[in-house]
Amino acid sequence: MSTIDWLIVLAYLLATLGIGVYLARRASSSMEEFFVSGRSLPWWLAGTSMAATTFSIDTPLYIAGVVGNRGIAGNWEWWAFAMSHVVLIYVFARLWRRSEIVTDAELIELRYGGRPAAVLRAAKAFLFAVPINCIGIGYIMLAAVKVIGVLGIWEGLGFGPDEQILGTDPKLLTVLGVAVLVLLYAGFSGLWGVVTTDFFQFFLALFGAVAVAFYALRSPRVGGLHGLVEKVQATTDFDVLAFIPFTLGQEGNWFGVGWSAFAGISASTFLAYVLLQWWTFRRSDGGGEFIQRLAASKTEAEAEKAAWFFNLMHYVVRTWPWVLVALAALVLYPDLEDRELGYPRLMLDFLPSGMLGLVVASLVAAFMSTVSTQINWGASYLTHDLYRRFMRPQATQRELVRAGRVASVLVTALGAAAAFFAQDVAAVFRLVIAIGTGPGVVLILRWFWWRINAWAELAAMVAGFFTGLFTTVVPVLRIDDFGMRLAVITGITTLIWVAVMYLTPPERPETLVAFYRRVRPGGPGWAAQRAATGLPPAQSLARDLRRVLAALLLLFGLMFGIGGGLLLRWDVAVAMTAVALAGGLWLYRIRGEERDA
Template identity: 40%
Template sequence: MKLTWGDWIIIVAYFVLSLGIGVAYTRRASRNVAEYFLSGRHLPWWLAGTSMVATTFAADTPLAVTEMVARHGVAGNWLWWNFVMSGMLTVFLYARLWRRAGVMTDVEFIELRYAGRAAAFLRGFRAIYLGLLMNSLIMGWVTLGMAKVIGLSLNIGKLEAAFLCLGITAFYSLLSGLWGVVVTDAVQFVIAMAGSVALAVFALGVVGGISGLMARLPEHFGSVDAAIAVWPGWDSAWLPAETLLVYIGVQWWASWYPGAEPGGGGYIAQRIFSTRDERHGILATLWFNIAHYALRPWPWILVALSAVVLYPHLRTTDPTALYVRVMVDHLPPIWRGVLLASFAAAYMSTIATHLNWGTSYLINDVYRRFIRPSAEERHYVRVSRLLTGALALVSVFVTVNLQRITGAWELLLGLGAGTGLVYLLRWFWWRINAWSEIAAMATALMVTAGLKIVRPFSEDDPSLYAKSMLLTVTVTTIIWLLVTWLTPAEPEAKLIEFYQRVRPGGPGWAPFARRLDAPAPNALAPYLASWVLGCVLIYGFLFGIGALIFGQWTKALLSLGIGLLAGAGILWSLARDRDPQQGLCSS
């Protein structure tokens, strides 16, 4: 792709702005680790929520969505659309509990909830597993996506592209901590969305607008409906009914996935910890889910459909290249610079978060917990910056060894299968202990590895994923429940400490409320009702916007109307819940 001076000016200006923000927050981030990793717990909801959205808007995300749409039409997005239900649970049940816990990382929560050597082991293991191993895999596949964009656009190799991408991001991330990350996230989200919308407009212009696109889709998908339908139907060849049911009925609560962890966690929890109070935590996660699922996907989908029409041969040979091909071939000067800057923004927002978030585990839950527990705050900040740079180098190594973007996605889902239920219930059932989580993780890992080795299901079976997921979830759940009952409960003093600080609702803690002569925990039903309304809100807006784009006016009016009614119900519920200290349980 040939770039003009105007393109280069836009790209350079963007990088200078990002570095400037990083330098501006360096001094503030140097005060202590709370400032470096949690912005001093002073973030407003809109900034924390936008940072969450920007983090999930990685350079590889449009490529992955393009691959799903190219292979299976719009309905192919159910691989991730099902996580709406998990996200809404975080909003209405878990966000306030995370903020109330007062920890620095979700891994530190382990020793708030559990006691003894098992809890210490679990905390250290998960810190290394998530902060180093899993985090490096995520950054590697995100960098691979960005390297593909740069490689196709500027004709440079994967290793050179990886170093170029990571170098600037790591520099401002290690200087500015979370303050610099979230402020640049807000800027980067605006730039990335502007670039996505612009590319969709240019792509549609090439294929003759929406009408021209719809006229040419049957040639490639068999019918217009097969291409643009948001629901795949129960008799789809690529997504059999049992697989669809697993997506919408099991995967969202059973599988751990970054950004959609059952019960929240990871960088979502980090942003909640960083907000001013519980209400800001709830609003931040609500805004994140609305923007992430309902507002953002459609520009990518339009580019993907247009790309299939323009480059049908890539649909089967290299579908992830379709998005970049449209950008390289059909953008005019200046806009090429805008799109490359938008890809850089999407990439940098994700990597900056993962560098800061991963380092927070290694510092707070390994170095400070087990190696150097009593050093000065500035010492921990200095070590944090060194580890941030080291983590960036590890991710470069991972990048050059990853072959397929979607393959990493599938690996994450497989390794986390079956563990979700224990993460959901540990807040609301006192009997769960540290061994429950250890058993869930170990069993999920062994079952996933066993399925890869034994291969009990045919590779050609379209229900392969559903069968593997159900088997993994079933075995993992049975094992961790057995381990829970066969091992002692946590010490009563630890359980009382947790209950008094977090005040979870539901019947699972009623015995402790009676023992403390405290008011009974609040019922979970009102919060579950808000969860249902939240799901209706997101899906109503998501499907309604799509119908509006394709001129399906009745569907659009119905979907958007239902979404607005659900939104009104949520606003009414939030207005009633004015006491930030009340939450799920009476004080």
């Protein structure tokens, strides 16, 4: 990196810290200002922040590894979550905003009552704030260490590749230094600082991804989009360009549809992604960081718009720059052992001076946006759901803000400790999915069926965590096929929580009535509470589910239509554009029905 590159990165870091200091006074007024921005976020800021927190420095490395090892179809590992994210738009966004909570753990004592609810709230707050959250911070830091290693920053200062400072890898020390800067602005300004910096960080990170794709495709060894499509398949022994790993017209298969012999992922894994993972994962009804943004939105309508904007940015806009870079890396570095390093290698080899500084700043931005969210989100559990709820119920607002800042330091320190043990970004990503699989169906049903109780949710959360952990890291119990692993986790967890639910009493009628009165969910599962209160549901569940189906056609149609055009698969581009148009027209028609009603 040249001097101008370093100046660009330094200017970005100072600007980010300045924003945090500027917003510190506003965040200090109350706990709601610190953790949910006074419930005054506009949709575009909340939605951009949701998109920014899912784009960290690990993401392009993860995509490069997935495409390099499993092909484009391997991205269904995260594309499958689009289904739960579209459900979030039309089913859960308004429910979360209507509940007026600070954290999703707080909902537990609205939905359930008594000691079981208190135990569940404390357990969930600790589990999400410490092990799950800190594992996430750790593997983000691992990705940052990999990028610094490829850029050769410390080698340029005269250090050997294995030389240490204070017994520690200097690359990790660099990452920890940036994390301390993140802690400063996140601790000063709370969610206000996080979402405001997220807005600038997201578009800078997006620009960086597009820039790397542009310069990589310009290489004569790639030859633009035409050359990429022609050359990339020759570098692998599987169908790297397939969006969906099926083949058509095969004799002997049902309706001529069969599994591709050259697919980069197994049939069981693909089916687990699209049929199982998205509704069994712990984020099936939103996910903690997203819920924080939805709860902070101005109104229910703004929350719904924020969720839509996130989906468009995350799946339609960002997917293809990452995929193109990953494919280019296959062509340019066919013998690269660690495919995750393809992204930073392309940066270093093809970006001119100045542009390299901007793209490095974009990766730093991606790192900071996600880590700042993780810090603030984890601190909200420790402060609101543990400290305020169980230790200091009478705490003043100023004391709670101070506790939030102390909790931010603790979460950062624990996340940094996790970074010392992480080894592989994709492997840790799969561990996070595994330990979070199982409780998703309970999280959905608790909104729409009165019989779900606190013991059932606690059993699902604990069973899913330990089953996922054991089947991933314990050699004797490890299940290598990822799809089979998710199926086993889901099956065991379901047996446990269903048994626990029927062996324990239901929630008290007054608790159920109070929850329905506040949230007013749709569907047939609250008929008795609806009759007791005389209040109609605030949403039509049947209409919302039709909107979900239409929106899925629109979202995936746009995503694959754009991808088909970029990869010169014009049949796919035309067909998926037609699907997107059909979904859009269906949504418009449903909206007209809603207005007429």
